[in-house]
Amino acid sequence: MAKKKYRVVHYLNQFYAGIGGEEKANIPPMIKEGAVGPGRPLQQALGEEVEIVATVVCGDSYFAENIEAAAESVVEPVSPYKPDVFVAGPAFNAGRYGIACGAACSAISKKLGIPVVTAMYKENPALELYRKEVYIIPTAGSVRGMAETIPKMATFVRKLGLRQKIGLPEEEGYFPRGIRVNQFVGRTGAERAVDMLLSKLRGEPFQTEYPMPTFERIPPSPVVKELHSATIALVTTGGIVPLGNPDRIEAASASKFAEYNIAGVYDLTPDAYQTCHGGYDPVYANNDPDRILPLDAMRALEKDGTIGKLYDRYYVTVGNATSVDNAQRFGKVIAEKLKAADVEGVILTST
Amino acid sequence: MRLELGIIKIEDVQFGEETTVRDGTLSVNKKELIALVRQDERLSEVDVELARPGEEVRIVPVKDVIEPRVKVSGSGELFPGIIGKMGTVGSGRTNVLRGSGLVTVGRIIGYQEGLIDMSGPGAEYSPFSQTNNVALILHPVDGLAPHAHEEAVRLAGLRAAVHLGKACKDVAPDELEVYELSPVTDTTLPRVAYVQTLLSEGLLHDTYLYGVDAKKILPSLIHPNEVMDGAIVSGNCVSACDKHTTYHHLNNPVIKELYRRHGKDLIFIGVVISNLNVTLADKERSSDYASKLVKFIGAEGAIITEEGFGNPDTDMMMLCKKVEEYGIKTVLITDEYAGRDGGSQSLADAVPQADAVISVGNANEVIALPPMKRIIGDLKPAEVIAGGFVGCLTTDGGLSIEIQAIMGSTCQLGFGKLAARGY
Numbered sequence: 080m081a082k083k084k085y086r087v088v089h090y091l092n093q094f095y096a097g098i099g100g101e102e103k104a105n106i107p108p109m110i111k112e113g114a115v116g117p118g119r120p121l122q123q124a125l126g127e128e129v130e131i132v133a134t135v136v137c138g139d140s141y142f143a144e145n146i147e148a149a150a151e152s153v154v155e156p157v158s159p160y161k162p163d164v165f166v167a168g169p170a171f172n173a174g175r176y177g178i179a180c181g182a183a184c185s186a187i188s189k190k191l192g193i194p195v196v197t198a199m200y201k202e203n204p205a206l207e208l209y210r211k212e213v214y215i216i217p218t219a220g221s222v223r224g225m226a227e228t229i230p231k232m233a234t235f236v237r238k239l240g241l242r243q244k245i246g247l248p249e250e251e252g253y254f255p256r257g258i259r260v261n262q263f264v265g266r267t268g269a270e271r272a273v274d275m276l277l278s279k280l281r282g283e284p285f286q287t288e289y290p291m292p293t294f295e296r297i298p299p300s301p302v303v304k305e306l307h308s309a310t311i312a313l314v315t316t317g318g319i320v321p322l323g324n325p326d327r328i329e330a331a332s333a334s335k336f337a338e339y340n341i342a343g344v345y346d347l348t349p350d351a352y353q354t355c356h357g358g359y360d361p362v363y364a365n366n367d368p369d370r371i372l373p374l375d376a377m378r379a380l381e382k383d384g385t386i387g388k389l390y391d392r393y394y395v396t397v398g399n400a401t402s403v404d405n406a407q408r409f410g411k412v413i414a415e416k417l418k419a420a421d422v423e424g425v426i427l428t429s430t
Numbered sequence: 431m432r433l434e435l436g437i438i439k440i441e442d443v444q445f446g447e448e449t450t451v452r453d454g455t456l457s458v459n460k461k462e463l464i465a466l467v468r469q470d471e472r473l474s475e476v477d478v479e480l481a482r483p484g485e486e487v488r489i490v491p492v493k494d495v496i497e498p499r500v501k502v503s504g505s506g507e508l509f510p511g512i513i514g515k516m517g518t519v520g521s522g523r524t525n526v527l528r529g530s531g532l533v534t535v536g537r538i539i540g541y542q543e544g545l546i547d548m549s550g551p552g553a554e555y556s557p558f559s560q561t562n563n564v565a566l567i568l569h570p571v572d573g574l575a576p577h578a579h580e581e582a583v584r585l586a587g588l589r590a591a592v593h594l595g596k597a598c599k600d601v602a603p604d605e606l607e608v609y610e611l612s613p614v615t616d617t618t619l620p621r622v623a624y625v626q627t628l629l630s631e632g633l634l635h636d637t638y639l640y641g642v643d644a645k646k647i648l649p650s651l652i653h654p655n656e657v658m659d660g661a662i663v664s665g666n667c668v669s670a671c672d673k674h675t676t677y678h679h680l681n682n683p684v685i686k687e688l689y690r691r692h693g694k695d696l697i698f699i700g701v702v703i704s705n706l707n708v709t710l711a712d713k714e715r716s717s718d719y720a721s722k723l724v725k726f727i728g729a730e731g732a733i734i735t736e737e738g739f740g741n742p743d744t745d746m747m748m749l750c751k752k753v754e755e756y757g758i759k760t761v762l763i764t765d766e767y768a769g770r771d772g773g774s775q776s777l778a779d780a781v782p783q784a785d786a787v788i789s790v791g792n793a794n795e796v797i798a799l800p801p802m803k804r805i806i807g808d809l810k811p812a813e814v815i816a817g818g819f820v821g822c823l824t825t826d827g828g829l830s831i832e833i834q835a836i837m838g839s840t841c842q843l844g845f846g847k848l849a850a851r852g853y
Contacts, residue, residue, distance in 0.1 A: 211773055245853075247851055247852075247853065248852065248853065255852045255853065256852075256853055257773060257852065258771070258772045258773050258852070258853045259766055259768040259772035259773075259776060259789075259792045259850040259851070259852060259853075260772055260792075260795075260850065260851055260852075260853050261791045261792055261795045261833070261848055261849070261850050262848070262849060262850075262851060263554070263847045263848055263849075264847055264848075264849045265847065266847060267683055267687075267844050267845065267846060267847055268683070268763050268788050268790040268841070268842075268843070268844025268845065268846065268847075268848075268849070269683035269684045269686070269687045269763070269843065269844030269845070270683075270687055270844070271788050271844065271849075272684065272687075272733050272761045272763050272788045272844055273622075273684075273687045273688060273691060273695075273696075273733065273761075275761045275786050275788065276622065276731045276732075276733055276759065276760075276761040276786070277620070277691075277695055277696065277731075279731065279759045279761065279786050280620040280622075280696075280730060280731045280759050281620075285786060287785055287786050287787045288787055288788050288789040288849060288850070288851070289764070289766065289776060289777075289787040289789040289850070289852075290852070291777075291780040291781070291782065291784050291785070291787075292775040292776070292777070292780055293780075294775075294780060327820045329818075329819045329820070330814050330815070330816055330818075331669065331816035331817060331834065332767075332769075332770070332794055332816075332817065332819070332832060332834070334819070357539075357542060357814065357815075357816045358542075358668075358740070358816070359631075359633045359634070359635070360539065360576050360577065360632075360633035360634040360667075361539060361576075362575060362576055362577075363633075398740075399740070399816065400669065400739060400740065400767045400793065400794065400816060400817075400834060401767075402767060402768065402769030402770075402774035402775075402794065403769075403774045403775040404769050404773060404774035404775075405769065405774070
């Protein structure tokens with residue numbers, strides 16, 4: 080019985096496919112049978128088990144001008160080839176080509192559910208855009224690195240084709256995607272900690288298990304000058320919701336926020352509101368939800384003219400083990416909504 | 431200060447006529463245990479169930495786990511200042527029912543109790559799947575406030591654990607563990623301190639040191655033996671994965687590891703206890719004070735452990751920065767909240783000095799747990815437990831839940847072998 084051959088489709092730009100330079104950068108996606116350009120040495124390195132069945136080629140400008148649509152239009156011609164793996168590039172330090180490789184890989188992975196890999200230089204702007212969803216192999220900054228890159232890509236493509244487990248970035252040679260994965264290791268955390276401390280004390284090399292993230296610092300907005308005519312909104316991560324938690328916001332690791340109308344409400348009372356936050360003793364918050372979402376105090380400021388108006392809606396989520404990604408997503412949407420409603424200031428309460 | 435732990439290995443637990451330990455079996459007189467716990471009038475209903483490693487049993491919602499022990503000789507009583515008379519613990523002989531656990535079960539506020547699976551994929555994540563457990567299921571009288579409820583459950587657990595421990599007072603130990611910070615002749619070895627932070631945010635996030643609410647302490651110096659002999663008691667209801675149960679305090683793995691390497695690779699010079707607070711002034715004061723103590727005792731290196739997450743990340747980072755600024759090298763132990771897909775930033779705070787971090791796992795990772803034949807407690811709170819979510823209970827009685835809900839899964843004392851790695 081003939082051994083199963085693993086099928087690969089390769090992505091190239093117009094230049095590497097030998098179609099032309101900048102003057103051909105506007106061509107839409109087209110398919111060529113078999114391996115083309117750098118695909119040929121790649122095929123050689125892949126060996127007999129794995130076959131590049133087709134190459135999809137697209138102009139860099141065509142892609143860059145409408146990334147999402149172009150990525151979609153790559154999927155359709157690739158699909159009939161039923162590839163096991165999709166590979167793109169290498170793009171080296173070419174920005175538009177890098178983005179095309181990243182976006183094509185991302186679209187193929189999402190639509191066809193197959194593993195994908197590309198390769199580029201560490202300073203290619205596409206790296207930060209796609210590293211989380213696409214395996215990206217480091218290359219030199221220019222085409223001079225082709226010869227050393229091809230075997231690395233081939234090894235990776237074979238692994239993906241054979242559905243072998245992909246190990247740590249440092250073992251397999253790809254840019255870390257920033258995905259944290261749990262695994263049981265041979266030693267307890269305490270044993271690892273003492274080992275690491277001894278290495279640090281002796282000046283020996285050691286590798287931290289969690290490199291510190293760089294934080295996005297948000298500059299405060301300018302002060303609201305005309306407070307007496309401004310609309311001010313309340314937003315809380317303290318989990319104050321209508322009784323019964325109608326949108327069922329989670330007690331921890333919130334996956335959503337909710338928006339509630341408070342027009343005509345002057346006091347948050349225990350018969351109508353509660354907290355759904357799982358990170359603190361709810362007794363005091365449930366006795367008087369204004370303690371977390373200070374609606375009564377805001378109404379007083381509204382009445383005496385300190386502020387123009389309290390916005391008719393408030394936004395709430397639970398800030399308890401909620402991932403920063405989710406929090407950023409909620410914040411963005413809430414901010415857009417508030418801006419669209421001409422809210423000038425927000426009081427954000429946490430717990 | 432010399433502490434001998436007389437280890438009595440427990441391989442089975444059974445109900446019996448009297449509470450005894452014989453040939454590795456802990457027998458429990460159920461009536462007697464219930465009567466003891468019922469002395470607290472705040473508890474209306476008490477039941478006892480047993481769970482052994484490998485059984486198809488799920489215990490939920492769990493508040494604390496305590497290792498049954500008895501003080502045979504030496505000063506002080508177990509859990510001094512809480513249920514024991516005041517007196518310095520950490521010397522003499524304490525007998526330990528190793529391989530057993532007293533588990534307190536029952537909903538307090540529902541959110542922050544956890545679960546223990548005695549078999550299946552969840553078992554690997556909790557050390558308490560490996561202990562022969564005596565589960566106390568505790569119901570409060572109507573209208574009992576959560577903080578009073580917490581106290582009643584805490585005291586019940588400690589009393590019951592000591593009651594069981596008394597059964598082994600005269601039993602000959604299977605082995606003896608001796609803990610003594612003997613003088614080290616090789617003075618070129620690095621001097622290492624351990625900074626243990628205790629959750630002390632109030633509102634059911636409390637820990638007790640010799641009976642003192644930890645949010646009221648200034649950081650203190652303590653002998654490691656005291657920690658291992660009941661000076662620290664858990665009173666908190668923070669997420670199950672990274673709350674330190676009283677069991678964890680009694681068996682602090684950092685202390686054990688530093689002892690193991692004392693005189694060989696390092697000189698273990700002592701433990702600094704600090705707290706984890708809610709206001710900025712408290713955070714500054716405690717990290718100032720604790721880092722000063724670390725410097726004062728002449729440390730060259732320090733291991734810093736966190737409890738809880740989010741807010742305490744800031745306390746830990748402040749401590750790290752200040753200790754490092756004294757020229758003392760640090761290693762931190764923390765868990766991560768990187769989201770269910772592992773793609774989010776993991777901590778709420780960071781400093782560049784934190785260049786040596788042990789990660790004990792991403793608490794948000796979701797695990798599928800199959801149904802179990804027997805539930806001790808009540809499965810319903812699973813949807814609201816930290817780590818649970820609407821729809822996490824499957825129709826067959828299984829559940830899909832973040833490992834955050836599993837007792838001790840990402841213990842930041844480094845008790846387990848779980849780690850998160852960057853892919």
